Amino acid sequence: MQWVAAPALESLHGAVLRPHWKNNSYIKIMETMASLRESLEAAITELTILINNEDAGEQEFQSWFERHPAAWEVLGFRRFFPHPALNLPGQTPMILDFLAERPDGLWEIVELKRPDTAVLKNPERRTTFYSDMTSYISQCREYSLRCSDSVVISDLLNSRGIRMNGWPHSIIIAGRSSGLDRVKVHELLRHLTPKITHYTYDDILDALNQHYAIKSEDAAEPGLNLFFNIGLGAKTSDAEEFIFDLGGAKNKGRISVVRRSDDVITFIVVDDDGLRFSQDIKLSRHCDKDAFAFGLRTVKTADSSWILLEINGSYVGQHEVAGNSFTLEYDTPFTLAADMNGAHAAEMFAGALLYVRKSVSIVERSFTREYMFEDLWPRDDSKRTTRVRFHSGRFMYSMGHPILDPGQPPSNDMVQRNSDLRPSLVNWVSSSAEYTESEEARIGRINSSVRR
Structure with missing residues (x-):
């Protein structure tokens, strides 16, 4: 397998290495494993519910x-x-x-x-x-x-x-x-x-x-689980926008999702040795970009680490780091709607956010997805749901972020201490992606729905 530099992302992550898609066997293998992982998860969840x-x-x-x-x-x-x-x-x-x-x-x-x-x-x-x-x-x-x-x-x-x-x-x-x-x-x-x-x-x-454990390389060791609902409007510039950025160092132990065009996001993983992997994902293949559920999960086995990205409950991106040269600390910092330096802000809104560092069983993941879907698409179509709107450079970060919030105790809670950069709270209708400002005050803190 050949690796080539991706100049379009060089300014954001350094020289990003990615598989040369002319020989796309690596992505095909990852897609096959993702499909197998989904089918096994569905089978286990459904049978567990049935027999009980x-x-x-x-x-x-x-x-x-x-x-x-x-x-x-x-x-x-x-x-x-x-x-x-x-x-x-x-x-x-x-x-x-x-x-x-x-x-x-x-x-x-x-x-x-x-x-x-x-x-x-x-x-x-x-x-x-x-x-x-x-x-x-x-x-x-x-x-x-x-x-x-x-x-x-x-x-x-x-x-x-x-x-x-x-x-x-x-x-x-x-x-x-x-x-x-x-x-x-x-x-x-x-x-x-x-x-x-x-x-x-x-x-x-x-x-x-x-x-499942054999085929998917899953393990019982604690991992990271991040679920959140978002919506993206029309992209108005050629600049890359960070949907989220996980990790506290630019060149190692970092996971990011970057919006490169109106319909394409890039899933980026940087391991502990500085080796970078990226995969372009076309949103229209998997969801309506106006409203969808993101999920990120990391799993560590005896021989490797897996980083898995899902949209609306389906795996759309995954990467294996062989030799376990990938580490996320217990209090891993992350940003929402910007990169780890608060730059490259995204125009988007966010709904429910779940962030937890523990082993999550297959059935628990299924129930979590159902919870997120209910928040994203309420059964009552006329019900207005509160969302956080990020625009004009506004973003949020986890408390104690080493770059953006140094000296504060780490927490899963999201904050924005600069009042000029705080997002707005809006009422939003999922079926049409319409929203109205619900209050003038901007949001300075969001408590995580999952505690450690």
Whole structure:
């Protein structure tokens, strides 16, 4: 991979190094990983909510498995078919939940039951399956027998392109793991032919979480999470404008988003060694620039650091710093609507702001996004929402910023101690991006919604 200087940004960050997009394999890899990260996060969040919803029916779990191929990947399958019919002349068709193909080309039956399915009874004496579970096992054996009929094998090949093997194994997904003696379940199933395997919904969720950690390089170490809602008007000059600037040094440990044109922003990362990465992002591909939700997250693993940028809940930029040569201090300073020196101010408004240094789970991130979306697009379209308007060089910075607020105790709260540079408070309607001044006094401080 070649690296070239980007002169257009040299005045702001020094000689910015970026991948040479004529050979754009790096960005393609990052985009693929971002897509995988999003799909896994959605799968984990949805399943977590479903298995804790007592009213969720089997059809909702069927739909979840159909929407999330990652579930099949963690189970070791390469493709699946929902609701295949096993047809024999003169007999009632048997409708399976799924047929799934293993990497070796053999097929297995997958049957879904509810998370509240009771599996074992009399665990302290002679342990057996509950009657419902016993009936599910018998059902799978009947399905396997019919799958072995030559008429069914021919029909599946002609109608679905499935080259069915006789006596397929089965998987039953039912119940929860808590309090379940997995050894006794195994003992009761191990003599059955064809083979039947039992998984709980917690098993699926645990496998997805492990898959996420491996595929996305995520980790449980504390990271930085910054969410805020903004809107951008028409750009009136060629000058670059900083939407935000994170870090206290120009040439290391810095993350910035710069608006370069009306529709293009640049995501910039400077690691501890001074190596700079930048990625141009076209806003119109991801959002309406009049109103959208920004998210920034840093994650540190044993081998590297990841910096991830999202718009409206979708990852649009990410960069891996190998060898962990990227550090953000606990009280990392940042500026909003200007760079770390208070220059290159942006014309924009800001809504809800969440800034926290802790590990945030996948489900917590999902709920945070919902909170931000509700602030950005209230369910009541007529509801006016308060925003902070940055214009005419006005900006804000975190308390204790080493350049702009030296000597003050560091805090997540945003301030502007110069009354001439304080932004205005406005009422804003998200559906039309119209706003009106709601008060003459300018805003000198905004308390962070998340405390350390």
